Amino acid sequence: MRKIMKKIKVYIADDHQILIDGIIAVLSSEENIEVVGFSLNGEDVLKWFKTNTADVLILDINMPKVDGIAVLQNFFNNNFQQKVIVLSSYDDVKLIKEVLKIGALGFLAKKCAGENIVEAINKVNNGEQYFEKSIQQKLLDTFNTHKSTSKEFVSQDGSFFSSLTPRELDVLQLIAKQYNTKEISDQLHISVNTVETHRKNLISKLNVKNVVGLAIYALKNNLV
Amino acid sequence: MRKIMKKIKVYIADDHQILIDGIIAVLSSEENIEVVGFSLNGEDVLKWFKTNTADVLILDINMPKVDGIAVLQNFFNNNFQQKVIVLSSYDDVKLIKEVLKIGALGFLAKKCAGENIVEAINKVNNGEQYFEKSIQQKLLDTFNTHKSTSKEFVSQDGSFFSSLTPRELDVLQLIAKQYNTKEISDQLHISVNTVETHRKNLISKLNVKNVVGLAIYALKNNLV
DNA sequence: TTGTTTCTAACGGTTTTCAGTGATAAATAA
DNA sequence: TTATTTATCACTGAAAACCGTTAGAAACAA
Structure with a gap:
């Protein structure tokens, strides 16, 4: 018996095409996932989503022209539907908190294994958050050690450079x-x-x- | 009739596992290519090649501990056999010249398309050089305009810490x-x-x- | 062997950063 | 309206960074 399943539509944004191609190749073996497009800079992401939709957006932070943060901010200000997984070279806690605040559901460091991306896509598509294990730990650490430090470390919502x-x-x-x-x-x-x-x-x-x-x-x- | 063919053994070094997994996925559909290993830092590359061999090494420049340049330099000083394709975020001409000088055969910018990597592997495995088109052009440009630049100055934006x-x-x-x-x-x-x-x-x-x-x-x- | 690079060290002088404190006006939030 | 935040400016003293130059010893390469 074949189950009829709606595929998860995934869009990818990263300025390294080789990484995009890699992710596509990794995802190609997943039957319930379909890559519907990609772009190499933030500007094109915004354009694409004006006339198209996807379920999950994999969004790199470091991109030319319009960077990932700006893209996310733009979506955030316009009631976006798609779930966003942020991709970054750095697993900086402050950055993670910032992107969560402006609507990202998942966070993946580029040093993570490729298989994580499949798990991340499935999770966020269900509306759940996704973090790679080492990042979970990091987040917990800061919540624990800094709850008692002086006022200014974390401003309630956890973002930092917004403060x-x-x-x-x-x-x-x-x-x-x-x-x-x-x-x-x-x-x-x-x-x-x-x-x-x-x-x-x-x-x-x-x-x-x-x-x-x-x-x-x-x-x-x-x-x- | 089936042709018996020796597969090209490829080893990959990059500190972003997600990129490695991507490249592996891209290469998995190539019948004549076999990925025999990978590592996330330069130190492990050197270790691996002490007791193993591969035909082609795909080597990222930016890696923790021992960077790509240092790895290449080490191979260069020890009469290495494997062909090396250097992978980098920046397609800086000075960097390219540097790695060519110390024995790299190919150069791939990360912004290149994934299919280039297959071509690159096949080329360098035959002892030929490989550069992506835009890089070829860049190299030609500087060979023409820069025949009289001063001795050795280093990059403004990175990529030359081997000096x-x-x-x-x-x-x-x-x-x-x-x-x-x-x-x-x-x-x-x-x-x-x-x-x-x-x-x-x-x-x-x-x-x-x-x-x-x-x-x-x-x-x-x-x-x- | 000779020249080059690397690592080490010093010195005097200038500029910049840093820490602490205090203060006022304007804009903003409660 | 009142309280808070933000942006502005000042002064002091100490610490650190920066500049230019010089130089010996060791390691390395030609």
């Missing part, structure tokens, strides 16, 4: 571009002192040691 | 971990002055402005 003010983001981005305080003050038309205040607050808010920590944070969160 | 000395790498990694000069000197058991010299040389070699630039370079090249 930065717009101005702080400006400064952070320029720091990550290797500008020094004087140069930043010139570019933002504010005083050196003000820039220093912002920098100080960033270091404290993000719980890093110095500008190097800020730069790394910015990079990992695709702010540059 | 850094081991000690410089040590220092770079610690900087990217937010350690300051004093802490680094303690950890490496050298004087503060020496660390400062290394830092200075790094900034100059990598053509960045400050420690932030160094950290970004380290991160982009997977050194942390």
Whole structure:
């Protein structure tokens, strides 16, 4: 007896075609999954979903033009239907919390095994969350160790760079571009002192040691 | 009539398992290709090839512990037999020239289509070089325009840390971990002055402005 | 053997970052 | 309306980074 089953429609977005082809090949052996399209940048994802639908979107964070966060944010602001699994090179907890907040259901690090992707697709298609084991552990760890730390580690909802003010983001981005305080003050038309205040607050808010920590944070969160 | 054919033995090295699984899936439909192993870092590649052989090695540049360049260099110094196809996120001309010089036969950017990998494997297995079309063009362009560039300068955006000395790498990694000069000197058991010299040389070699630039370079090249 | 690279170290001087504290006006949220 | 957040600016002192230059010893390559 053959069971009639609606296939799960999957769309893939990643700027590495070779990775896309790989995922397609992995999924091709799954009878209940159908890859309905892919694109190599965020812009094309947005375009595609204007006139098409899919059940699950596998979305890379690091993409040219429009990055994954921006795509997700856009969907989030427009009541999207498809379930989103975020794909990233970094399994950074702050990033994970951020994407969950703006509507992602699953998170996969690229270092995870390919088989996880099948499991992830099936789970999120049912509306369940999916995280790879090591990431689950990481998330738990931060929830445990940081519930007692001072106010500013996690802002209730767990996102972090959303807790930065717009101005702080400006400064952070320029720091990550290797500008020094004087140069930043010139570019933002504010005083050196003000820039220093912002920098100080960033270091404290993000719980890093110095500008190097800020730069790394910015990079990992695709702010540059 | 069935032709008896020796399969091409392929070994894959990349720190993203999901990409490895993808490549394996892509290659699984090729009758004359057999994947004989893989690893997630350079160290394991070197170990594996001490006691095993393969015809073709697909080698990612950005890997933790021992990077692709170092692996290739090691093979190069030891008269290796296997043909190497270098895989990289960046299709930087300087990087390509570098890997060719130390014995790679093929070069694939990750943004290339998956089918290219099959072609690449077949070509290099016959001792021929393989480059994806867009890369061929790039190489030609620079050979024409750059016949008179200066000796050796390093990339702005990454991919050339093979020109850094081991000690410089040590220092770079610690900087990217937010350690300051004093802490680094303690950890490496050298004087503060020496660390400062290394830092200075790094900034100059990598053509960045400050420690932030160094950290970004380290991160982009997977050194942390 | 000779030249080159690497690692080590030092020094003086300048610029930048960092920590702590405090403060005001404007915008925003409760 | 009141409280909070955000953006702005200032001052001090200490620590760290940065610049230019020099130089010896060891390891390595031609």
